[in-house]
Amino acid sequence: MASKTYTIRDLAREFDITTRTIRFYESEGLLAPRREGQTRIYSEKDRVNLKLVLRGKRLGLTLAESRELIEMYDPEHGNVAQLQRLLEKISERRVMLEQQLADIRLMQTELDAAEERCLNALQKARQKES
Amino acid sequence: MASKTYTIRDLAREFDITTRTIRFYESEGLLAPRREGQTRIYSEKDRVNLKLVLRGKRLGLTLAESRELIEMYDPEHGNVAQLQRLLEKISERRVMLEQQLADIRLMQTELDAAEERCLNALQKARQKES
DNA sequence: ATTGACGTTTACGTAAACGTCAACTTAAAC
């Protein structure tokens, strides 16, 4: 089936990050490109993982946390105990996301208020000017 | 009116952070407690600011970014140009929050899928056990 | 055949966000 592959530069361009970052993620176990000689060849799965990591970053996750999320993807390599730990982590993550949702809503409200104060101040400033 | 005040330990306890963190935030200009002799006395406003910073942290903001948000609170000290920059920042923040909302939804969906795979794997693992 | 773009590794540097002492005051408790 010979699925699509990417060079390191392809991915760097697509996600607007440096190649250094991509190599660093590999060294941290977040990506596992195959090699062709020395050169790294990235699969679609690598690309998806990278996307996950970057999304995680936007939500404030550390790389270690993102790695956990990635490892959730194939829960095959797990005994019962491990799988239950995974389920726990999933539910922990959900709690965090709910917290973030609440935080976002609060912050949006505050931005609304801040904008109003700001527009008011602008009014006053312009009156003085005239 | 003598509004309510807090010691550094009060706030540390309430928000489950160390006093070191609170002093650090002060050194970064995020808090400005008054002094009584050497000792810091925190006002309600300090407490609110601290809450803002911690919320920001949960959303992945840096301290510098949180400081910006705090400075938005009183837009009095601003000329027209500054106020317009503030409005820009507010709208930038809104864009980021929207992005985060989308990220959260995607991640929730993925957690759902991950949980299903995990439960499936548990089934199989338990069948083997029996 | 050399230039330029891309790839590699190794190693050190750095900014952010605190933690961790050490050494000292001050206030409260016994």
Place this chain on the structure above:
DNA sequence: GTTTAAGTTGACGTTTACGTAAACGTCAAT
């Protein structure tokens, strides 16, 4: 009156997430 508990200020250490630079290989184009 002296422990003890909580406050203070440096100063240095640590982790995370890369940046930066050196030193080199590969290949396509001029």
